[in-house]
Amino acid sequence: MKTEKLSQTIAEIDRLNAEDPFYDNNDGKMIPKELLYSQRMSKMLMDYEPMASEPLQIATRAQHIQRWKIPRESYPMDRKGYLMWRTELKNFHGKVTSDLMEKMGYHEAEIGHVDDLINKRRLKTDHEAQCLEDVVCLVFLKYYFDDFIEKHANEEDKIISIVRKTWKKMSEKGHQAALNMSHSPKSLNLIKAALEQD
Template identity: 60%
Template sequence: MNRFKSTIEDFDKINKEDPHKELVNGKEVPKEWIYGVRMSEMLMEFCPSASEILRLAARCQHIKRWVIPREEFPMDRKGYLLWRTKLKKFHGELAGSIMRQNGYGEGEIQKVDDLLNKRRLKTDPEAQTLEDVVCLVFLKYYFDGFIEKHREEEGKLVDIVQKTWKKMSDKGHKAALSMPHSEQALRIIQKALE
């Protein structure tokens, strides 16, 4: 088996341990495992020529995320940013150790770490592609649930879409607008873009 395939399998094996489940086609599946699969599928749809390194970064974006729960940080903006910073560092280190076991060199490991930590977002096209894919996966699979959860806070929903939009490239915007959206999601997206 080649190193790419075995690394992806190792990422998946860890993410299948996620105690949090999501219902997909009537079947409960581990939440972070299905997120990784969706990231890979969206990347190949959005950028079929993605490099091996970018494909690895997409798959391990949330690796073992459940071990650092959001609730352990203050429930404000500062707490959220602290949580995200700690997660990115953790994802990069864990992905790096798995890549190392599978024969990847330090330069390749560093590149995945850079992508996961969103370093050089505006200067590295692969970092921008990964950011676009993260946003597209959110809009396709998680936005409707987010709307349900924050139904009474339309201003917050519009703000989230505007922030998401700012992170995306023109190519990402086109992909987002060409996706099928629920009526409620489309209304909020249109409001955000006015």
């Protein structure tokens, strides 16, 4: 059950993400890209971990908050540039969310915990950090994997490598949730091919 403070925080995250100038198609309706992503993240979390704590719910909703403000093209288009971009994004998402939570009256410890979750600190020792990582991977597989396959249609080895890396980030519970999802025949074949290589 959501507290009033949590509901207001989620609404503010949505307000910020609704400013995204880029849109995605959702069942024929165009929705700001990061708003749609954040809502999908929250839905997946509630399906996967119905008793998720308030900090975990906030971190999940704010995972990509205002992501468009730091475009990938602002960093070198190589592996090093990609890693720099990802680090800068996590710091940015954490800062925006921390400032928002402070305005909403959250305690310093709660704000710090959400910042840790968004920045993927203690991934292997914090159950909630692993839960968030599972949700990120599940959302990718459910909503974005087919488009990724289409975009990289002639790079099957690359796709299989991405699936293997994604799989290694997930817990056993996450693996089971992924396998229990409905997948397109093409995506299922690629997932199976990736797992057979392990």
